[in-house]
Amino acid sequence: MTLNKQDVVNHMMGFFQAKAVTAALSLKLFDHFRDTDLSAQQLADKIDAPLRSTEQMLIALNAMGYLTKQDNQYQLPTEHHAFLLSDEPMWLGWLGRHIDTFLYPLWGELSSAVKSDTNQREAVFGDNRSWFDILYQNPDDVADFQEFLGKFAAPFIEGFVKDYDFSQHHAFLDIGSGIGTLPIAVANAHPGVSLAICELPQASAFLRDKLGEQGYGDRIEVVEGDVIAGNLPIGNYDLIHLGWMLHDYAPETQITILKNIYNAMPAGGRFIASETPLNDDKSGPEFTALLSLNMLVSTDGGIESSSEEYLARFHEAGFSNARILEIPGPRTLIVGEKA
Ligand SMILES: C[S@@+](CC[C@H](N)C(=O)[O-])C[C@H]1O[C@@H](n2cnc3c(N)ncnc32)[C@H](O)[C@@H]1O
Structure with missing residues (x-):
């Protein structure tokens, strides 16, 4: 080019x-x-x-x-x-506010982030707490972030639920589900699958309210936890999903996350991460490449990776039969099993 x-x-x-x-x-x-x-x-x-x-x-x-x-x-x-229009379900004002409050100020310090390989939270907000601690300190900011992510995820979820047979599983746990869009879609398509979400405590109240408003309060259980600390619900979840979260963390933290999930899973269970990977030769895609810079300015070592790199981390964490599953829509599935 x-x-x-x-x-x-x-x-x-x-x-x-x-x-x-x-x-x-x-x-x-x-x-x-x-x-x-x-x-x-x-x-x-x-x-x-x-x-x-x-x-x-x-x-x-x-x-x-x-x-x-x-x-x-x-x-x-x-x-x-x-x-x-702000009362329409697909209103993009949520993303606009998230950009104005967080992303735009952080991107203003991109050159410093590149020079130092460090996020710019301290420089911009005078606050060195974690990205999610800063993001979730204000309920309006939780809503902005989760609402726009739910909309971003819609085309991925449509392709995932259409193409993947969730009914082969009896219990599904979505870790870091955000606003719960995926479990809601699975609930609608597969009444026989039991459903749970594990979310950070700071995001859980918002999530419970949203599920309740839409009538899924009893259908989808919300468990507070932290996949890095390793306090995950131990249930007989034969399918666990982690969506667009590995990229929020440094590769070594990703290994910790993957090991914690592996340890929490029953033998025979399947784990799926959905991400938007870089091409194997790291030539793009442009959106993922720019998203990686977004991780650099905002998170602790978060970075976009290629499918090969994700698979290597799955192997290191102990998953067997690690493989890539392409589905319609914007994301790629990285799949592994616990023998
Ligand atoms: C980028 S959002 C992705 C939301 C959704 N899963 C999707 O695929 O669009 C990451 C989500 O992971 C949650 N999260 C971040 N760190 C977490 C942790 N250590 N334990 C559990 N959830 C976490 C955040 O609260 C947020 O909802």
Whole structure:
């Protein structure tokens, strides 16, 4: 791939687009277009902002394709409602807030992170507690993180539940389930499989509330635990899944996690990690490569790995028959068994 000068300029100025969108979502500006077209003055009155700056924002959102404009009226295309209106289930404002509060400030220190191979939590937040301790200190931040991850996971879960026969198992434990999207999908498809989640204590109250609201409070058990400390529920779970979590931790911590899971499993049980691995020659994909930099600035040694590297860690932890399973959707499954 050869880049030209404009490609480089576009990469560097990419943050203009990112911040225009997160600001518009944060202002819940799109909500005002739900049922009506608006002029700049009408929107300025609704969001209680000066006309000049409101119009600058509207011109940018129109130029970026978020809004359309006819005469002096701006419109929100109905196809955009599902992810731009704050009361829609797929609203992306959760991600916007997470970016504004955590990711953008941390990425501002990327060059220091590369020079020192260290996360930038202390530099940005003056706080050297773990990534999840900082992230989970405020209930609103828990909601932002879990809600957007649940939406990110949707295409993966659709492919996983369609392609993998969960009914061959009698008890399924999802470690670090987040908002519980995967166990909910399995509950809907396989009434015979018993379901449990193990989550960090700081995320469990939010999770219990969410499951309760959706009517899964009794169907899916929530057990507080920590897969690194090794306090996992010991049950007869013949399937354990860990989604998009290995990459949050350094390779040596990943081995600890894998060994703890192996030890908690019954003989004959199966373990599946879902990740978005790097290509074996580490040539990409671009999203995973950039996500690895996100791990660098935010976590304690978290890093993206290739499928081969994940398999080597599975072997080191004791899993037999370690292998890769490709499923439709954005993630790859790394599978191992306890003989
Ligand atoms: C990146 S999110 C992934 C959420 C979901 N599993 C998915 O696949 O999209 C990682 C999740 O793991 C949980 N987690 C992180 N460290 C953990 C630990 N040491 N023990 C248990 N859960 C943990 C976090 O609370 C968070 O919900």
